Amino acid sequence: MDDRKRKVLLAIVHDYIATAEPVGSRTIAKKYRLGVSPATIRNEMADLEEQGYIEQPHTSAGRVPSERGYRYYVDYLMEKEQLSREEEEIIRRGYETKVKDVGQVIHKTGQLLSQLTHCTAMVLTPQIGTSCFRHIQLVPMHSSQAMVIVVMDNGIVHHRMIETPDSISSTDMETLSKVLNAKLQGLTMESIKLTLMKEIYLELGRYKHILDLAMELMQDSLVLKTEDKIYLGGVFNMLSQPEFHNVEKVKTMLSIMEQEKMLHELLACESQDDGVTVRIGGEIKYNVIRDYSMVAAPYSVSGQKIGSIGVLGPTRMEYAKVISIVDFMTANLSQVLERLILGGGK
Amino acid sequence: MDDRKRKVLLAIVHDYIATAEPVGSRTIAKKYRLGVSPATIRNEMADLEEQGYIEQPHTSAGRVPSERGYRYYVDYLMEKEQLSREEEEIIRRGYETKVKDVGQVIHKTGQLLSQLTHCTAMVLTPQIGTSCFRHIQLVPMHSSQAMVIVVMDNGIVHHRMIETPDSISSTDMETLSKVLNAKLQGLTMESIKLTLMKEIYLELGRYKHILDLAMELMQDSLVLKTEDKIYLGGVFNMLSQPEFHNVEKVKTMLSIMEQEKMLHELLACESQDDGVTVRIGGEIKYNVIRDYSMVAAPYSVSGQKIGSIGVLGPTRMEYAKVISIVDFMTANLSQVLERLILGGGK
DNA sequence: TTTAGCACTCAGCAGCATAGAGTGCTAACA
DNA sequence: TGTTAGCACTCTATGCTGCTGAGTGCTAAA
Incomplete structure (x- = not known):
């Protein structure tokens, strides 16, 4: 995988994430200024396709990143994206009011998460293990x-x-x-x-x-305080994305949302790992949601992981942004909960 | 409005509720055996249309009940429908387990309600007013x-x-x-x-x-215990109805669902009245949901109305059934809550 | 008052041609 | 050897046409 191939793949991923349309060689040449002609890019694309990083929906269409392509992007190509001031502001403000009980915090977290990512947010309520x-x-x-x-x-x-x-x-x-x-x-x-x-x-x-x-x-x-509820937010938010123009997809997505048990397992298993985990398409164990991606991370209070938050969206999601947001939100949520559970707040 | 007109209207409402297709004169003559020919029924239908009880989506289509038609049906034509044994059984079983706290009861109630009505269920959490x-x-x-x-x-x-x-x-x-x-x-x-x-x-x-x-x-x-949350359930349930084949409708519906505030006002205002209230289409104050109908009723504990449950669905809903179900469920919920709040149950 | 018959309307669908996007391949060029 | 222009090819999307069938309204007869 030489440097130019990487650039082409990056261009394809970026453009597809932005437009939701298959990306053609001409588009890349024009928009991303790699300094070569469409024909050259076509050659590179043929190689990338052979290696499984991109796919063609049909013969006369542009290319679309495959799951493998997204994975490569997330692992090697993606640059971390800082939250904008505006976004940080939204989060901070969100927690300013209404932080009187854990339920409200969870709720608010879900709201913010979905609002910022345009995906469906899932927040697992804190599960506090051994206590006296x-x-x-x-x-x-x-x-x-x-x-x-x-x-x-x-x-x-x-x-x-x-x-x-x-x-x-x-x-x-x-x-x-x-x-x-x-x-x-x-x-x-x-x-x-x-x-x-x-x-x-x-x-x-x-x-x-x-x-x-x-x-x-x-x-x-x-x-029982493993009263492991999941807060779901912003399903509608996500449905405005073009992948859901088709009614069937909307329905499968919604039926997934109603299977709390599955969502729960999904989130719970993430909380094993440290930091933000990204699962793309088939990397998710459950067949029903193989077409989607998930970004999740655990949050903790006094060093102990007690729950996790996550975002479910189309494989074509803004990974860089979503990852930063999830990262930032877990840190923030941990803080807020710490203040709330261990006292200290008003 | 003579007897035959009533029968024709009833036939149209029934058939349209059952099939979601505009009902033609031939269908009525064949299926509902009024003993007259399609031509006669056509004449009656022309009258009914003139009086505003039914409408034609386009010239060469059958008739569809108008809001006024549904209203007439609900007020005068509809026969109360008993719950089937099976349905009662489902409800009873639903409450058998998992009735340890009010939240769970509310949740379960919503689930049952949507499951039985195939509509979206809304349950307002109990708002307990003056207490010592x-x-x-x-x-x-x-x-x-x-x-x-x-x-x-x-x-x-x-x-x-x-x-x-x-x-x-x-x-x-x-x-x-x-x-x-x-x-x-x-x-x-x-x-x-x-x-x-x-x-x-x-x-x-x-x-x-x-x-x-x-x-x-x-x-x-x-x-604050006017912590007036609404439990929403079975949105997906409803989306499988044919009115939601069109993506736009799905989206408006979902966006409505996310406007908790509005739903809340919607339900809260119902709880003024006694017994089951039916609002059809434009009778609902909010413009966004003018295409839908709502069946709601308050529930009470020790004689005091403390919340309400409701069902939101297409105007083409099985009013008779839904009304019975809502009625039965409020009674049941009142009982369960009484036992729970005032103690007595394990 | 009811009904049979008939002309009329219109949505929905299949069939067809066209346009446009994008490709792969080949041959020429640096 | 890598790059590029050109070209033929493929395939989807779109729009047009004509047909079909459901259902109506009207008229005239029973």
């Missing part, structure tokens, strides 16, 4: 109902209504809360389950029913 | 941070991280919680704000900073 128990509170509500509230070290709060036997008074509940707090504070769920429970049950055996329910909630706080 | 303060808890977290948790009478729980001055100890927080609980329990937010705050500030003046933050959260618990 901090506080439990039983609050009497109605006659025979109470609310259990469990606070974890990482700021996660869970609550649930439970039925209480009539025999229990509100002072009982207060005592119960106190004992549980004293015994359990600072422990992880695992250790609570394994060791201490027997002791507690022995001591507070007569409240067994409530204890059971409270424990269940505590467990859920840990396990 | 039940419990406040300050939980120390890290060195200079604490979590405020506010529990309302109706089972709503809010929490937020706040900064605490270093001078405050965890026992201080305990005391603070206790005093606040004692003073405020059972009051509505309004009365708290108006009368009691001065007294409390006097007593606990040195914690002013924390009190401010706590009060802010309490206020939000009331006001």
Whole structure:
């Protein structure tokens, strides 16, 4: 792959990304000023096609980058693109208001991501793994109902209504809360389950029913807070791209969007890697989305990866820009979440 | 409008709903056996057209119901349709699992609604208005941070991280919680704000900073829990309907879906009325969605309307069925929520 | 009042010719 | 040996034509 071939490939990728039309030799010669005639470029293109970097939709059309071509572009040709001031400004402003809870942050992140990339944004909600128990509170509500509230070290709060036997008074509940707090504070769920429970049950055996329910909630706080939702945004945004002129494509795309489970696996697996990952076409495991590309990256709080954000779009996407944006957004999101989860913000 | 005209109109509406094709006189004569010849039906159709109940897409096409026609159908001709056993079964099963928190219920409701109606489902999250303060808890977290948790009478729980001055100890927080609980329990937010705050500030003046933050959260618990989100489901579902063969329509529909604000107003205004409301085409205030119809109804908990669910679809929708489904679903949702919010369920 | 018959309209489709974009190949040129 | 001009070739897209069939409205007879 000599230098001129690289230049031709770069030109093809750039032009195709910009116009969504197959690129002909004349166009390259004129627009990209390689200093050679269309005929020469045609020769180069024939070679590139033989090597699998570009393809022809039909005989009398220009060339289009193949998946391999995009891959080569992303790995070797692409120049990193800085975010424009304007873009950075949009992001900063986006987080200025409305950052009162994690859900809102996730939502906003998705919005910004799709707005800036013109693709569909996917944001995995933070999944906070091991954490310590901090506080439990039983609050009497109605006659025979109470609310259990469990606070974890990482700021996660869970609550649930439970039925209480009539025999229990509100002072009982207060005592119960106190004992549980004293015994359990600072422990992880695992250790609570394994060791201490027997002791507690022995001591507070007569409240067994409530204890059971409270424990269940505590467990859920840990396990279920893998309440792994995905925020999806800007599907419409993407549909204005020319690849979706065809109704069938729109429909497959939308049906993909409704398969949350798949999207989830898609994003979750990305979060294994560090930094921004780019998957192009067939590199995505799922057959349904083989025609699209995905750019994703994990975000983290206090050094621990707790989720990821990603962008799904046509293989013909502005990789350079999208990658920078995803990169910038993860950093930003990490910061915002850090402030929010670990406190410090208003 | 004589009896035969009504029958013809009914036939046209039914057939058009079923096939999405303009209905001709021959079709009606053959399929709907009115006992008269196509020519007679043609005469009736000419009258119906003159009266504005049906329209002709072009000269050599059959007739299509106009908005007025649909309206007449919904008001006078339509027969209520019972849900099939199968459908009831689907709904019941849908709620069997996964009913642990309000969000999930809303989500599931949207899913079911769209699945059964083949339209886009919209579910407004419960907006619980006046409620009493039940419990406040300050939980120390890290060195200079604490979590405020506010529990309302109706089972709503809010929490937020706040900064605490270093001078405050965890026992201080305990005391603070206790005093606040004692003073405020059972009051509505309004009365708290108006009368009691001065007294409390006097007593606990040195914690002013924390009190401010706590009060802010309490206020939000009331006001902000108009966290009026809309759950949207089954957009894809609807796009498989023939009206969306045209890409432009798909796009407008999707752009509508992304205008949360509008959808929200749309649903919110419905919840004024009792029972199921049907808006057809231009009866919807917003110009963008003039080509669609909407069936909506409020749901309630302990007699109070706290939200609504709705269905948005092409004017050519199965009104009879959709109306029954929306009706059934609101009743069901009310029940499920009642159990969840007021406690009782596991 | 109903109906049969008939002329008329019009969307949709197939068939065909044309234009234009782009290629590959060949032969000439540096 | 690499580059380029020229040319024949291919194939899509577009627009035109004429035909078909569905469906109507009108008229006149039952």
